[in-house]
Amino acid sequence: MNKVTFEQLQETLYHEELPNGLNVYVLPKPGFNKTFATFTTKYGSIDNHFVPLNSEEALRVPDGIAHFLEHKLFEDEEGDVFQQFSKQGASANAFTSFTRTAYLFSSTMNIKENLTTLLNFVQKPYFTDASVDKEKGIIEQEIKMYEDNPDWRNYFGLIAGMYDRHPVKIDIAGTVESIHQITKELLYTCYETFYHPSNMMFFVVGNIDPDQTLTLIRENQAEKRFAEPKEIKRFFETESEAAYQKQVTIPMNVNTGKCLVGFKDRLPEKQGKALLKHELSVQLLLEMVFGQSGENYQRLYEEGLIDDTFSFDYSGENGFGFSVIGGDSGNPEKLGETIAAMVKEFAGKPINKEMMESIRKKKIGYFLRSLNSPEYIANQFTRYKFNEMDLFDVIPVLEELTPADLEAAMKEHFNAETQMCQCMIKPKGE
Amino acid sequence: MTKFTIGALNVHVLPSTTYKTNTILLHMRSPLEKNTVTKRAILPYVLQSGTMEHPSRQHIRRELDELYGATLQADVSKKGENHIMSLKMEVANEKFLSDSRPLFARGLQLFSSVLLSPKVNDGAFDKAIVEGEKRTLKQKLASVYDDKMRYANKRLTEEMCKEEPFGLFVYGNQEDIPSLDGASLYSYYKQVLSADQLDLYFVGDVEEAEIKQLVETHFAELSSMPARESVPPAPAAKQPKEPREVMEEQEVQQGKLHIGYRTQTTYSDEDYFPLQLFNGIFGGFSHSKLFINVREKASLAYYAASRVESHKGLLIVMSGIESKKFDDATTIIFQQMDDMKAGKFTDEDLTQTKAVLKNQLLETMDVPRGRIELEYHSRLSDKSRPLEMWTEEIDKVTKEDVVKVAQKMQLDTVYFLKGKEEAAHE
DSSP: EEEEEEETTEEEEEEEOOOHHHHHHHEEEEOOOOOEEEEEESSOOTTOOOOTTTTOOOOOOOOOOOHHHHHHHETTTEEHHHHHHEEEEEEEEEEEEEEEEEEEEEEESSHHHHHHHHHHHHHHHOOOOHHHHHHHHHHHHHHHHTTTTTHHHHHHHHHHHHHHHSGGGGTTTTTTHTTTTOHHHHHHHHHHHOGGGGEEEEEEESSSOOHHHHHHHHHHTSOOOOOOOOOOOOOOOOOOOOOOSEEEEESSSSSSSSEEEEEOOOOOOOOOHHHHHHHHHHHHHHHHSSSTTSSHHHHHTTTTTTOOOEEEEEEETTTTTEEEEEEEEOHHHHHHHHHHHHHHHHTTTOHHHHHHHHHHHHHHHHHHHHHHHHHHHHHHHHHHTTTTGGGGHHHHHHHHHHHHHHHHHHHHHOTTTTEEEEEEEEEEOO | OOOEEEEEEEEEEEESSOOOOEEEEEEEEOOOOOTHHHHHHHHHHHHHHHHHSSSHHHHHHHHHHHHTSSSEEEEEEEETTEEEEEEEEEOOOGGGSSOOOOHHHHHHHHHEEEEEEOOTTTTOOOOOHHHHHHHHHHHHHHHHGGGGHHHHHHHHHHTTTTSSSSGEEEEEOOOOGGHHHHHHHHHHHHHHHHEEEEEEEEEEEEHHHHHHHHHHHHHHHHHTTTOOOOOOOOOOOOOOOEEEEEEEEEOOOOEEEEEEEESSSTTTTTHHHHHHHHHHIISSTTTEEETTIIIIITTTTEEEEEEEEETTTEEEEEEEEEEGGGOOOHHHHHHHHHHHTTTSSSSHHHHHHHHHHHHHHHHHHTHHHHHHHHHHHHHHHOOOOGGGGGHHHHOOOOOHHHHHHHHOOEEEEEEEEEEOOOOOOO
């Protein structure tokens, strides 16, 4: 068991890599009632082309299968795992992202039982033809719910506009057509390949004893047998550096238009410290250009181009990364143009050091606030580790960033000529 | 949590070292009424847009950045027939920063100036600020239509509570917006300060004595006013009537089925906890009847759930289904309700739901905002229910209690937002 203490934050993190390759992290949070645990595989919607375990040939699987698998793992021979958790006073859930599938519970009681249930149901797939078939109706309604949601359509419309071939452009839940191609055999193939403990991480945060928790997990894993770990070969289409399209318009049954502007990373192969530095630099820059304390936000608001739905964010992973800026607007076209013009103007000037200091403080405070949330810690820590970064490096790296770092990130990321795409939702009939 | 009164302010303090931040929250409460609803929907947003010292949103935000990214949020909500305006600030605790200059007192000073020293000229709020917020409110109201789940919920409430204040939308209405101006809003603001029920909460690394002194310094205008008598609004009329069905057509992929029941039970009633158990067994969780039968067994929906409005006495069922499956879904939902009334649920269902409810309660208490909301329930009613008693109250509920609550449920309105025929492309 390794132990790392972060003095300033007053947090201690415990870690162990088990013989089967599973990485386990425990972060005690005295004072909290709740314990939150996530069991995550490095497998998401983009992993649709790979060499299955026990096979030599590459296989392409239907869109939405990682998400489908997430739904189906909740069922076992005895029935529904949700029932088991709620008998133990826990609330369970799961989510699938581009690169991860996470299973989680939160609970204030029966922590040992709940940890065991989480470990066991994720490591015990049970799929039948009938249950796979039945799930299709449910997921079909999930897909339709998102199809009616203009924010979702705007966000995914933007990503599909930025990317030509990379599977990040595929909807995480797939389409009504693609999920009908999913079979129980395909689900087992994906499961065997991606749910090996060596491709997974277990994170527990809460009012717990680290020794007892690690012992429980260690013993649980020692009782189970797994195939020898093998490196997973995943294939991704070659993606061009530039944004695929400049503009996408989606007419919908809405009253208010929307506009999101995206900047696509030109060099998305960064991992570790380089990615962390890039991510934090881009986030600082976004705050400096579009934050509520800046001139630009004030202008956009006064001109009536934005309202308080306006936001921005950057997310980067191995193989893709982008920032997204925008929100509701009575004039989505003009909002897009203005955002582009503001980015160009900002890029033409040297970094304002006083502003940078103020935004740096803001980001440090925001990070501190996030540490109140067990959910944030578990999910982000896992995402960071899967990209060879460390969540607890955020403040030190933020403190180290120099104006030169920001200028470099500015040049690399915010090129409005080649890297930008604008996606708009427009009310039908306008 | 300790409580004390300083003039017109009810102050609540919860000292805790669990968090990395300190939270300040103010609730301003008054009855939900047609002639003030839109004013209250805009007022807190005007307040957070400029003070005498920090005359624009941008200036206020700069000060917040300097306070290590302190957050300031305005909000409006509806709890029963109360209309609540809120201001919330969260500020980092400097003991976790390498820079140890104190942040809390400076944050509180900004918070109080947003409330008590807004940007005003000649007895009116700043014209540009008011016009900007009118535009934002207009867009906010228009875009409710764009979020179909929210839209259906708003429509159901309007249809169901046509004759009651509860039928008013929390953000007011478009018709009132043109007549709002800086002068009329300012005179309403003065009325709020002199008549609203004011509850100020502090959660974090703070002490009662310190808070007392800070409140007296920074909220002098309010702390020198006489204490206000708490008047919980009269219990909402519960008018039984013939159930109604309201159908609406739009171009949507998924139909939104929202069903409203009258529970005849509110927070101050004896059977409040049995109602929580009822909702948990019927539709509140992923082990509930609605989830199991509408989703897991019939594959009709991705979500099928119910929730309770504790201060108005409503139960709302929500599900997203294929438009042509209206009959199938309502049949299953009504069957679940009939089963509840007939006591067709097991002791195990009851035990399981108790465990989940107790867990939910303890989890909510981990979040400063959640803790405050739980405490605030008691301010909205003449019934005081100390949080320490809740788990015990939940444990005491019997199957008979739940059946009794079930039998009081009355179907009021079925609202269905369905897809247009030509839009059904499969």
